[in-house]
Amino acid sequence: MTAAEDLHVDSHHPPQDLLGRCRALAEELPADHAFSHTTAMRIHGLPMSYAMEEDDRIHVVRPITRSRIKQPGVVGHRALHPRQITTASGVRVVDLADTWADLGEMIGRGRPVGLDDTIVAGDAIATRLGSRTPLALAVAARNRPRGKRTLIEGLEEVRVGSASPGETLSRIMLVRCGLPEPQLNVPIWSSTDPCRLLGVGDLVWHLRRQPPLKDIKVIGEYQGAAFHSSPAQRRHDRVRLRGFQRDGWQVEFIWNADLHTPEARQLTVARFASALELERDSLSLAACEPRFFSTYAMQLAEQRASFRLARSS
Structure with missing residues (x-):
């Protein structure tokens, strides 16, 4: 991850073309749908990395008891745990805290979301909501959610008051050192x-x-x-x-x-x-490097590398 101006968008206003696509699609979807994941991030105007921005598909979530939505250019999700749904820019969308918890599904090797991305988005959401508590509650409400360890580690560094991704990345760099x-x-x-x-x-x-x-x-x-x-x-x-x-x-x-x-x-x-x-x-100047993987993921990778080395020797 490099500087915030290169990697993150920080606007409270979603792109009009995205809204147009979502509004048109909403007319065809069942009433229990909601836009989610990176689509919800865009609708809420949350900062996203370039890796996240590359996914221009429309993400839609429904309850686990319903069939997955299948349409070209649409990623259908079925939610095991209920999400809080709100209305933003005239469409049904997963709320801010649950959108942050949904980042866990995009965390991991080969996926677009890393530890620092959860902190940047978490800062933006916690500042809007005035507290980190909704983020913690959203993760706690789910039973073994994907990316839970990274979300929890990221939450420890989330703060209320940051006004931009650049401020967030600057702060965590300085404090980590x-x-x-x-x-x-x-x-x-x-x-x-x-x-x-x-x-x-x-x-x-x-x-x-x-x-x-x-x-x-x-x-x-x-x-x-x-x-x-x-x-x-x-x-x-x-x-x-x-x-x-x-x-x-x-x-x-x-x-x-x-x-x-x-x-x-x-x-x-x-x-x-x-x-x-x-x-x-x-x-600790070495700690100034941006972090994609959580402490747990890095420790696990080291253990696996040691295991492979021991087996080959």
Whole structure:
């Protein structure tokens, strides 16, 4: 997985061509259908990896007691466990939390969804719902769902407050390497005028220290090209940046390229660690790599490799 701008779409508005296809298909389907899986992701406007985007088929789910829908370009699913169904953009669709749990069916070697994808989507859903609890409940309501270990591991890293896939990927990279958890998209008020809002910081660390040491105040700003490229937005960003700096905040930017390569990722981690006055020896720089497989999957692969090696020797 590379940077969020390359790999994820972050829009709350589904493509109109998809909606047109779903609305036309809904007129032919039984009343108990609902759009699901990657189709539900698109309808809900959730961030998806390119691997997930490549599946442009329409996914439809029905109860296990009903026959599977079979039509060209349609993937029919039968649900053993009930899904919560809602209406979005005028069509019946699996709700946000159950759509996240359905990602488990697309997890595994040769499949499009990995650990970090569950975190990116989980952040987006938990932020909309204001809690991670619906995600946990959706997984717990199913008996031995596919991909359960990856979903549960991903849920541990899901946070409420992330505003984009880029912010999510930046956060999990930094935290996995040993940096403290930042606050997400919190308002920054002037230290001299509590009524004056300086702006909202993407990733915010305010480490309080005993005098005479000064507090460590660091803001990490993910610079998504789509949002920060207009002249008006750049002017706003400059004014906002000066306000943060005058108030004693150190602002570190994260660009798309900072998440592209191992060298760029390690330099970004080291830069933030320096700003937070953390010793380089305390970092686990190898952990900056994106993760597709869960800890359990990697351990299982190592066990199998060891077993094969033992048999061949």
